[in-house]
Amino acid sequence: MNWSEIFMGKRTPDEKDPTAFSAGTAMVGGKTLPPADGEVGCQAAETETESGGGAVELPLCDVAVRMCISDTGNAAKAALYLALSESIDEERRIKEALSACGWCSVATEVGGISGELAAKASRALVGAALNSGVVRRSASEMHALMHAAQEAFNSFIPFGLLEASVGAKIAIVRNAQWLAVAVVGDAAFHAIAQHERVGVGVMHI
Numbered sequence: 001m002n003w004s005e006i007f008m009g010k011r012t013p014d015e016k017d018p019t020a021f022s023a024g025t026a027m028v029g030g031k032t033l034p035p036a037d038g039e040v041g042c043q044a045a046e047t048e049t050e051s052g053g054g055a056v057e058l059p060l061c062d063v064a065v066r067m068c069i070s071d072t073g074n075a076a077k078a079a080l081y082l083a084l085s086e087s088i089d090e091e092r093r094i095k096e097a098l099s100a101c102g103w104c105s106v107a108t109e110v111g112g113i114s115g116e117l118a119a120k121a122s123r124a125l126v127g128a129a130l131n132s133g134v135v136r137r138s139a140s141e142m143h144a145l146m147h148a149a150q151e152a153f154n155s156f157i158p159f160g161l162l163e164a165s166v167g168a169k170i171a172i173v174r175n176a177q178w179l180a181v182a183v184v185g186d187a188a189f190h191a192i193a194q195h196e197r198v199g200v201g202v203m204h205i
Contacts, residue, residue, distance in 0.1 A: 069101065072177045076202045079182035082107055083171035083198075103175045106132035111167040114157050114187065125149050125170055125181070134172050135179070144203040145172070148181040151201025156183040164189050168197075179205050 067081055078098060082105055085091040091107055098105045108128040110120050125145070128134075135141040149170075157166065168185030180202045188194030 075178040075180035079173040079180035083182040083184040148201040148203040156199030
């Protein structure tokens, strides 16, 4: 994920049969969705050579994950998987797989100083959820969204990190019974010390 784009502001229910989907290949009711680039499994990185003779360093390893969604209680797992997606295509495939089994989902991104994050995240979260139709303007659904988001961000950002720079991807997944919010990103007082953080929250609708 390109956090510089986030910091610059360039990016801002009936149940069916269990569904399995992955970063490599999504399976929905026996139908195979388009596969992702790369092979399934964990493969050590190699070095490719450009036409000009320079070396291009590939990722350390390429891991394709297959996840099975077996019941409505797996909303948090689905939200985490969506928040961990690293490309538009991967994000789209996950959303399509969830939609095929009657679930709603959306993802958005937010960045800035952690002291300002509450206001930014609230606007991004509510805007994405309402604009995508994941939640409706009802007391029960907005209540579930706010509580799930509060639980996720309390885990993602410790209270002491008041001036840390933060870049995060927020995923919201809901079904007929549960709504989950997952937050995945980086946070640090200095760019040289940044590291990954994750938080998830779930609330009954």
